[in-house]
Amino acid sequence: MATLSSSGVHQTHLAMATEFDIWLPGDDLEHLDAVATRICEEIDRAERLLSRFDPASETYRINQQARERPLALSVELTGALRECRAAYRWTEGAFDVVTNPAGDRLGWDSIEFDDVARTVAIRAPSAMFDFGAYGKGYALDRAAEILAQYSVTNARLGGGGSSWLLRGSAARGSPWQVKIDSWDGAPFELFNGALSTSATFRGDVIDADTRTRWNPADARGHLQCTVSAQSAALAEIASTAGLVLGPAAVAGRMSAWQEQSGKRIKHALWLWGEPSQIHSLIFHARSQVP
Amino acid sequence: MSQPIKSGRRTFLKSAAALSAIAAQAQLVAAGEKEPVRIAVVGTGARGCDLIRALTTIDGAEIVGLCDDYPPHLEQGVKFAGNNPRKFANYEELLDRVQPQAVIVATPLYLHSKMCLAALDAGCAVFCEKTMCHSVEEARQVAARVAEKKAVFQVGLQRRANAIYRQGLAMVQAGMLGQITTIKAQWHRHNSWRRPVPVPRGHEDYARLERRLNWRLYWDYSQGLMAELASHQLDIANWYLQTTPRRVLGAAGIDYWRDGREVYDNVFCIYEYEVAPQVAPTGINAAVTGDGKPYTARVTYSSIQSNQYEGASELIFGTRGTLFLTQKKGLFYREAGVDDPLWATDGRVAKDAALLTAGKTLKMTNDPWAHRGSPFEIDAEGDDTRDELVEFLNCVRTCDAQTICDATTGLRNAQTVLAANAAFKSGEAVLIDG
Known part of the structure; x- marks a missing residue:
């Protein structure tokens, strides 16, 4: 639930095992409140896409079933995997979402990912996808799209204190x-x-x-x-x-x-x-x- | 004192495993076919995009056309579909030019009936989002056309595809709850339910877009909380009680969000069901039902938008136990002080004997919920939106009109929820035509 004040709308939202913090300064409180609610929905949607803990998420299904056969991927998860694989390469493996239950980084050799056909198969017995903090960043980027879609130019969006996305300015243009x-x-x-x-x-x-x-x-x-x-x-x-x-x-x-x-x-x-x-x-x- | 838990839990888990196997098999049927099912989605707003995303993860589902008269929604749908489907602003044009096998209708409620009828007349299988129609008369018309065409038709009440709700039904039918006398369901949230409008208030298109995007808030397009939220949960009541209610009374109002909306933000109602006696199970749950005569069960429902404490859940109260149900978790509490059925005693019944032990002292507690005891937990994997589409596509492939939520079920659901709105508006109890 949002808190409406004379200077904007503030809302906190629990998702991805963290607390998202949404502050939208401005005057049109009804509009900003509706945008804040949309942002919360979008964060929840990102969690349903990327969480490895939610039994209803696409990532959970991939982790459970992609060892048996290649699985069809949604456009959105294909895009996220494509970004993560590219990052794995340009960070020389330092950023890696392919892990095992012990948290070891396994690398993409154990994954067959076809981003054109939109399929993925997991070839190592213990391998799985764990998006970790990338999920928070992904959710904040989707939230930024909501801000742009509804012409909200000033915003401070936080994910658990370790992630912030800032837009425009705080109060009085500063x-x-x-x-x-x-x-x-x-x-x-x-x-x-x-x-x-x-x-x-x-x-x-x-x-x-x-x-x-x-x-x-x-x-x-x-x-x-x-x-x-x-x-x-x-x-x-x-x-x-x-x-x-x-x-x-x-x-x-x-x-x-x-x-x-x-x-x-x-x-x-x-x-x-x-x-x-x-x-x-x-x-x-x-x-x-x- | 009995030792019920382990034995009973194993029984649950066996049943749950059987249900999972059925679900897995259903998916294989869809995956095993070569020819994809050609699908069009009409309505690509938030729910339509949920369905599009789910469809793209199902083998053998091909999205061939999308339709929406609001361009930003249409573009969003195209983005999620990914395969560059043909785009339309007019659904009749889509049906004519694309000739899909199946049509998904995910438009505002007031458009459901005419779009379903057009798709059925075009020879398509139809998946229609809940609630089936804006009026009972429209729902009757659609159900009649489905019957006439012997069409594959499914209403999007996705708890029917949810393994937790299926497991709960299996437990009810096995007699584990005894006689269900009461169901309490609610969907309590704390937000305005209002969608943002992408143009400023003074813009010439503001009023038109506001009503277009916030269609749920206006009676011409919507039936409010009863159609958008309660329909899911009252479908569980109809499903578990195996009948529809006879009567509903209630009260509702616009009590908190006084922002120009027309639909209520606070609804409370009571349904009365005339329930046929359950056939007494003869196995491990023998002797757990009532006196064998028809009885009245009552279902209370509320939906508010100013407090989210209770969230969305259903409580199924039976004489032998209580089921707490949500889409992600089920809990079963045995009712204290009733005779243990055989499943709860490891098969041991010893009422004619006394077993002397060292005894034990129970820990005192001030926990107000101590009387509930420890629950059996019901968990499941899977996204019920995706699963309901898998089941629908299997029916499309096999031309099986017996979908998991057919037009008759959808009609009964519409009658149930719309009667409450009539009761709210009239202030009187409303009889429901069975």
């Missing part, structure tokens, strides 16, 4: 102020864009060497990669891959990623160390997004 948690730097300003943070903690890093390809010797508890990009899904892909590859590798690949993804990756911000003792900062964290 840009959105972005403050990154765990970093004592000044907030920076953003008008249009998406942000994603991928983070992990000491226990995860030590136990998950198969996921990270760098030795975070300086890490003392907190690792975080924040990316600003043109789309929320791309921000999720890049922040996930950044966390896996490490800051040096990300620095060398930024322009190539941008070229290969066909979309703009605006920022990459790296934090590691104890939350109160951030050791290093890379890229344009303090600059305003062009």
Whole structure:
């Protein structure tokens, strides 16, 4: 249910095991309330497409049945898989939605995906699709389409605090102020864009060497990669891959990623160390997004 | 004290497995055929696109044409169909030029009957979204035409394809609930049900588009909450009680969303059913039914739009237990203090003996729901929208007019829900023609 105030409509919505936060500043409250409800429906629809936990979702059906024979895919899931496979390639496997129940990244060799015929078959016994945080980014991008469809120019859409999609401006035409948690730097300003943070903690890093390809010797508890990009899904892909590859590798690949993804990756911000003792900062964290 | 749970649960799971096997087999029939079924979808709004997306995942379903008179919806449908189907703004033109085998009607309610009739006259199988028609008279006309043509016709009441609801029905028919005396169903939400309009308020097309996109809010096009939401849940009541109600009384109003809409945002009603006695099962559920005489069962229904606490669910109250049903989860609670049937006692009946044990002390609790005990859980996989389409296409392939929700069922459902609207408007109880 939305909260209507004199300055806009605020609504929270539980989906994808997280809380989406919708803030639409403006005067036409009836219109904005209806748009907020449409956004919630669209988020739910994205969950029914991508969730590996919902027994009614298309992804669940693929994970259960595509080992037996190639299955027909919807146009939409075909598009999502196509984007994820491309990202797997341009991140050199660092972003991978093909996993097993233990969370290991298995790569696309175990998948037969025909994006023209729109079919998929899973050839490895334990392989499955787990879209993870990409699902949140995908949902936010679909929400952005709803905003455009109904001429809502100013919006702040959040997914669980680690994903934001910003449009237009906050109240009175001022840009959105972005403050990154765990970093004592000044907030920076953003008008249009998406942000994603991928983070992990000491226990995860030590136990998950198969996921990270760098030795975070300086890490003392907190690792975080924040990316600003043109789309929320791309921000999720890049922040996930950044966390896996490490800051040096990300620095060398930024322009190539941008070229290969066909979309703009605006920022990459790296934090590691104890939350109160951030050791290093890379890229344009303090600059305003062009 | 009995030890009922494990034995009973195994019994449920066996039944559930049997149902799953039936569903899987049904899908194979569709997949095994070579020639695709050529399908047209009329109405490509939100629900039409749900159906289009589901169709694209079904082997042997080919979308050959789409129709909508609102271009943004038509383009959305084309995007999801993916195979560049032919596009039309006029459904008669579509029928004439594409000549599909099957037509999906997912338009606003007031258009259902004339589009169904045109498709039936064109020799097509028809899948019509619920509610079947805007009026009972229209529904009768469609049902008569279906019978005359011996056509394949299915109404989109997708709980009929949902494994949880099928399992619940199997449990009712097996006598596990005993005599069903009451059903309580509701669909409570907290939103305006209003669709946004893509032009500003002052725009010359605003009023026209507002009524076009918010057709659910106006009586000329819609029958409100009863047709759009209650139809699903009252179909469960008709299905489980194996009859239609005799009478309905209720009250409704526009109590919260006073925004110019015409349909109610708050409906409460009570249906009365004259239920035939259930044939007493002779197996493991023997002696669980009533006195063998017809009896009255009551079904309460409510739908509100200002509080979502209870969500959408149905409670089936029987003398031996209670079924809580949703599309994703079913729960069965045994009624405390009644004789255990054999399925609940591992086959052991020892009323003529006393078993002395070390005894046990029950933990005291202030849980207000402690009397319910622990439920049996019913889970299922699958998307019932997709599954209902799989079943429809199987009937199309095999020319089987006995769909899972045929025109007669759709007519009875329409009579049930529309009678409540009549009761709300008149303020009096309304008799329902059986």
